[in-house]
Amino acid sequence: MPLTRLTLRDFRNHAATRLDGLAMFNVLVGENGAGKTNVLEALSLLAPGRGLRRAQPAEMAARHGDGSFAVAVEMEHGEVVLGTHTQPAAPGRRLVRINGALGPAARLAEWLSLTWLTPAMDRLFAESAGNRRRFLDRLVLARLPGHAQTSARYENALRERNRLLADDREPDPAWLEALESQLAETGAAIAAARADLVADLGAVLETLPEQPFARPSLAYASDTPIDAEALRAALRQGRRRDRAAGRTLTGPHRDDLAVRLAAKDAPAADCSTGEQKAMLIAIVLAHAQLTAGPRPRLLLLDEIAAHLDPLRRAALYERLAASGAQVWMTGTEPAPFAEIAGEAALWHVHDGVVTR
């Protein structure tokens, strides 16, 4: 069992929540606002990044607590403990603790791989490319823990270069050179990792039928050279243009995940809401199949099951069960989960209190 226990303290509307006896399927049922998604959000903090709501740590602390919160999970029956918390004196700074020792959040990815789908992602294909890059990076991270560090280093170098370019003074060429060489190294690695993942996902999706989940075809839309030397040359060449724009116009921070509905060969953004959602599920399921490996995997599916017809729902459960991932799902009613009632742990959530 990937996770065996989850505890929340002063996390959003959960004053003290403890979930023991977790199963491969964990279902949280309750009214809107009861605190189901908060449990998924707490779990999502056990991956590098800002979690599934992209909220600030201070917003996550319970209103009636001391301003801090704590989330912890146990794996392998307490042998491994991952946690994240804030302190009352510094509610904006989230700390990560792995087996009792504080460490960088990027390390979490070495222990757990996490993917999620939320209603907020329903419009992912029609939204800005930034959200799709984040989605893609989360998928990459699930199999390449170092991707978080590479990305952080890239972002850092990018901010430095943009600041130099936006300066009134003419930027120092040797300084630009120094930053570009690091941008090239990390940027090429990021582009290569994303392209690899998209290719591998595509190969898995190829093998799937058109139904019941509309099959997407994926492409990594990128002008970024995957070779560091070529990216470095492109950055050097683009200096004048970038200086005029006040920011860097070449690199993986400009790339996109292009998704089309295979059957109609239409851009995903032009498809129906139902088709878009089905394609997202197909991607996440293909990814779950792809990343089967030594690290425990968690799939957080917020409000997914209720919106599927019985046929798709049955197919979803079947594929989830085969994926080997621990699955967390939410819903307002227990009925859609009847088919997996035998193997699932069902929790009722009411006003921040969770009962079995």
Next chain:
Amino acid sequence: MASQEIEALASALARLPGLGPRSARRAVLWLIKRRESALPQLLAALDTVRQNLVECRTCGNVDTTDPCGICADPRRDARALCVVEDVADLWALDRARLFTGRYHVLGGRLSALEGVRPEDLTIARLLERVQAGGIDEVVLAMNATLEGQTTAHYIAERLEDLPVRVTQLAHGLPVGGELDYMDEGTLAQALRARRPV
């Protein structure tokens, strides 16, 4: 409510790196309790530092003499120069007694976002030292952070046309590290820096 004197001391101590207001107040209480035993020693030590410590105008080290003990030591290899970000890095390297040459302290690292520019560091003085001749090798010993490595690249670039060998500390596996536990970034560095055995 503590007296003005105590508050003044506590707020002065709170500014020390790694201390903060709470630890500072605890330190003040500790000192007050040991007014007769520990405080005179501390005062004497502080006064010695104030009167005797100077920054070496050659390398930027802090010592009781200028030039510092390292710069003045004739047994040190004048042909090798190790460039570090801060005095603390110099001390860390010199504690190990592995490097027999001399040092150059930059006084920080390049950071566009924090407004630290090349002219805020002692890079011009480093170039002068190298241009003056007599140095065969410059060892860049910057931190493996983005800013540290940017600074190293920058200095390497500026030294390019001068007749010195520029080397850099290796990045890769830590001593005692297990491959299984390394992130891909560290492994990639270690692979790039591989050498014949």
